[in-house]
Amino acid sequence: MRIGVFICHCGSNIAGTVDCAAVAAKAATYPDVAYATDIMYACAEPGQDAIIAAIKEHQLSGVVVASCTPRMHEPTFRKTVERAGLNRYMFEMANIREHVSWIGKDIEANTNKAAELVRMAAAKLRLNKELKPKSFPVTKRLLVVGGGVAGIQAALDAADAGLEVILVEKQPTIGGKMAKLDKTFPTVDCSSCILGPRMVDVAQHPNITLYAYSEVESVSGYVGNFDVKIRKKASYVDWVKCTGCGLCTEKCPARKSYDRFNEGVGPTTAIIIPFPQAIPKKASIEREHCRLLTGGKCGVCAKVCPTGAINYAMEDEIIEARVGGIVAATGYDLIDWKIYEEYGGGRYPDVVTSLQYERMLSASGPTGGHIKRPSDGVEPKDVVFIQCVGSRDPSIGRPYCSGFCCMYTAKQAILTKDHIPDSQSYVFYMDIRSPGKGYDEFTRRVQEEYKARYIRGRVSLVYPKGNKLIVRGADTLMGVQVEVEADLVVLAVGAEAASESAKLAEKLRISYDSYGFFMEGHPKLKPVETNTAGVFLAGACQGLKDIPSSVAQGSAAAAKAIGLLSRDMLDSDPQIAFVSANRCVGCGKCIEVCPFKAIQEIDLRGQPKAEVIETVCQGCGLCNATCPQGAIQLSHFTDNQILAEVEALCRF
């Protein structure tokens, strides 16, 4: 074998703390290395061309590039060697950037370590085999999980491109958080006027199948062919018969049920249609509030329903579907603001969350768009907004900025003035973060035109005195303590990943960070991909973002999914297990442990043997580590290849 080694400077990223020429000189002495050099930018066009030229000039049969992480550029360089006529698997990478140059400044140690990593890579490459992928057909159907604005956008874009789309939404209606908003910043246009038509489009699109009040139960399979089980939760209403007339919701006697859609601002009935523009506009019964389902006595809704749609015996239903790709768009939840005892910890009715306030502002909300104090129904005059409740607070494990609270607080202050012209708003803030088109102008307008009083400082205590709430805080610009007598306090509660996002991540086999946000493939270059092929991200589930960004990411995720599913066939990864039938004793241990049922027992001349189903195997190598005699090996990560790496480190 003739190996070529290329040590990349990555500008000064590597060369700054690694003597690349010395590494190349050392590499030239390794077994089978026919050519070694250092190179400024291996991944750039001149770099790639130089590699191709060297392969031809020195008749190289394998290439090692020492540069960044293979998770970044392995696909790039595999294509490069392929262009030079080599099999793409006759290539190895040594990660001397993330694992060497970026984590230490000791040039001597770094240079030595880089040379070692190259030695490992070359030792492994000597045992590499040419591998050829197989093709398999793709299911041209997309699953979108989450029917907020990001999921709606992704579903519509993909459906418009001709893909079949399955949209799964946990709540009885799509619309997500945006549907709860009264107006949107910075244009102060009506949220339901812009979202409503898109929701209708979802309902009417011939390519979209909507499963509302449903959740993803399990996901198996891989890119191109995921097998998904969807749990359609029992709504106790036959949605085929339900016309959405709402008679049941008028007559239901369980009138003290928690109103999820209205964030508990007022009570609702046990059978609900969340809001007038709901899609699908169908009734559903919340089991824990229903008198019949909990107490066995009632049945009013069944009596009044003109179409006989009520079915108290309904059970959850499991729907199975095969899809080629998945978009996760599960959004966010507010943090539990009740942990802040200094703001009353949920004890004072007139301390409300921003989302509750949004429902109080909304004309379709429980107060009909009139701002009323929850305690006594009186219109407030002095309204205090407290920002960063649960954002930028390391003490509760939420050190990040939620990103959109500054803007919606400004919007809510404007709307307060619009609703109650003689009102005065106060906003306690840490910093105003408004980097967006027209955003900073908006936060100025609220102060200059709408005369909201912005106070830079934190609130230390909110307490009731008489029928007022005393808000005590610091004005750090003036250096004084301030006390405001407020009628209503609105907490700009920060956001976190949706409560069950970690569970979904486990089902989708994607990574998530310590706050529950899903990990993108690369923070810059793969913002909507994940490291699991065929799974894409849209909206706040990847990281908090406002409506325009969520919509943009929804479209981006759709574009990626469309690109994937526009192909009829996909290449399977050839880094899969293979069996040496003559060494297999047919003990079946590999079959027992394989997580994918990718190994089957066959009969070979009367002897039981294991056989790998190539399109099912995902290349984890668990079978390889299980087989006592090593009869089943994982291509590209064989025992001998790993042993060669270990030997390279131990022997020298």
Next chain:
Amino acid sequence: MSKITLGYFPGCSGLGTSAEYEKSTRAVCRELGIDLREIPDWNCCGSTPAHTVDPVLSSAFSARVFAQGEQVGITDVITPCPSCLSNLRNALRHMDDELFAARVDALTERPLKQEHSIKSVLQVIVEDIGLDSVKARVRKPLTGLKAVAYYGCLMNRPEKVMRFDDPENPVAMDQVLEVLGAEVLPFPLKVDCCGGSMSIPARRSTPHLAGKILDLAGEMGADVVVVACPLCQMNLDLRQGQSRAAGLKYTLPVPYFTQLMAYAFGLSDADTAFKLLAEDIAPAFTCMSRRSDEIKAEEARKAVLAEEKARAAAEKAAKTQAGTETAAEKQPGGKSRANSASAAGGAA
């Protein structure tokens, strides 16, 4: 009853301004089976003003206290005073740093050899003795007493050092008062500043800050403001004249929680030491007994009512069985009686 033995650090105010706290604490601990062993020849904990000037010297004061305890085999110490608690605990925490500890040791020349712990009397009563044991000892319940609990700044804060109760909305004292039988009002200014440390540098703000606390308590209808800190007690109790001059409307007694415990346990006047309070507690107890009578009367009425209802139901059941349907007449009668009863209660 199982007895526990703990080292005891009374603190300087226990010998002077908070003698009533000291007396009642000792009495209550005796009743609860806590054997207090006072640290021999104890000294100042090193709190104000030392810790603001020289943290090492301040910690050395604390270290000597622990060393004195160590000499007689005491390593677990309690103190009633939150300020002492804070300084003693901070000293232990600072001495986790070897360099700091070495500097302290150089001053005391008596390095600590054992692990030490320091807790407040309140924490030991709530966490180690338990509210059930407290409840079991109540002879004269405080039924009818409207109380607010005021914790001050130091008892629960900083959170990471004190690790006891909620730093913004503590409830330990509330719970104690509740098992004593008092009605505890949800007081929002539990951890507000009483102005204690301002009394020298900014004297005029102290009555103002203390007054705000008393004002809200009074507005809420409290009979007493219950405290656990000598400095808070002094500010709230002693300065009510100044506070009134600054616009305060209410006069309220400010007892220590241990005094009310001693009272509810039925201990002697010497143990409750109420007479050492500046504002007389007697009016509060007058309100308490009046309300207690009302509550008893109300309970008696309810009992009669319930009895009547039960009898009516039994009769109705009997009649239904007999096939007659006259039970309906009974109910309006019962209702009107209830109405007149509550009207009478309101008038009283």
Next chain:
Amino acid sequence: MSIQDDIKAAIAKALQDIPCVIGWGAGPEPLRATPLFMRNAADVENFTAGFLAVNNPALYLPSCKGVKTALVVKGCDARSVGQLVAENLVKRDELYLIGYPCSGVIDVDKVAARLEGKCEPGEVTRLREENEDVILDTPGGEVRLAKKDIAADKCARCRYPNAESADVFIGEKRAPVVDQDEYADLADFEKLSLEERKAFWEKELSRCIRCYACRNACPLCVCRDHCVASSREPHWLTQADGVRDKLFFQLIHATHLAGRCTGCGECERACPVGIPVLTLKRAFSRQVEDMFGYMAGIDVNTTPPLLTFRLEEPEIKEREW
């Protein structure tokens, strides 16, 4: 009629529809029996059970796959069979097990030690069992030895003297020697420091001649001709004659047996140079028992612990970083 005759009758009966019954027959010298493959009545006459029935007949099962086979088994042999069944390496319905109460088997090395100075074990001309004793005819006259003094180590910690899974059991069941295996055999070894243990293995393994008798005697080493010790693909071991490679082979054997070894001790018995190779496997077995509550070869319906998992592992205390 003795148990021996009853077993012979059972074997004869089994031979009516099973081609071969594996048991033990008289060996080359009076202290040793040898595996016996019985196909007819004449073979059965050579059958012997009891104190000399040392070999584990389960060893031959994997090569009998597909042919109905009968075995005469001791309690420990039955565990090996059970483990092979649990791993689906042999099919239970292809087996017919004849069990009998085992009172222990001989360890010839221990006899040699007892005869020290009198004669060599090979000079013994006859062995008779008499209840809990054996009587040896030696050139110097009769020697009476207590069975428990010359029985194999494993017999002193026997929890399963009766082949519980046998299809037919001949004789009265014996009480277990112990209720709980305390792994007392590891106690002395574990008194050694880490340094001493390393020196111990260096010394012991320096004798190894890489004959692989330990492997060939192991009823659970089912790879046989495909053992990684002698393969190039994968190439785990060199042919180098160093302690490192010799020990590494033992580690391959021990890790391959982790959660599978029934402790029959055939590996150690087979070792011609007396390396205590069972110690490695026993160390794993104890861990497996503590961690997963699993004893190999007892319950054929339980999946061996390394071929399964639990979402929460109560006995695994991971390191907090």
Next chain:
Amino acid sequence: MSVLNTKELRIIGFLCNWCSYGGADTAGVGRFTQPTDLRVVRVPCSGRINPLFILKSLLGGADGVLVSGCHPRDCHYAEGNFYARRRLELLKGFLPVLGIDPRRFEYTWVSASEGQRWQHVVEAFTAQIHGLGPARGWPEAPELEILNAVAR
């Protein structure tokens, strides 16, 4: 000479591609400084790791071996790390039988987002190995000793 005399010890890491290798990358991207002793072998999944690789490393002259995979339940292949956990835990308990200090081998779970955790793991493990010092080697075949001497 693979490790720098006096400065480094020989530490081999086996990292799963999806979580821990990514976590090590994240640490690099974040410039979280780490000791240089560790050399990483990338494997697809912690379930791919045959405990014999670790024994081979320790017998072969490694002073420490660190294995890291996805957190339980987060395995890219759903179940690989569950099997790995059992095998690695057994191995760790077995090392003292060979006279190898069990602290020379650790396994842990680091996700792709946990760059800082990875830094901490590497620092702590490297410090642990330096605390134990170089491992005492196992005798090789005499002829190999000579060959190795020539190679060096």
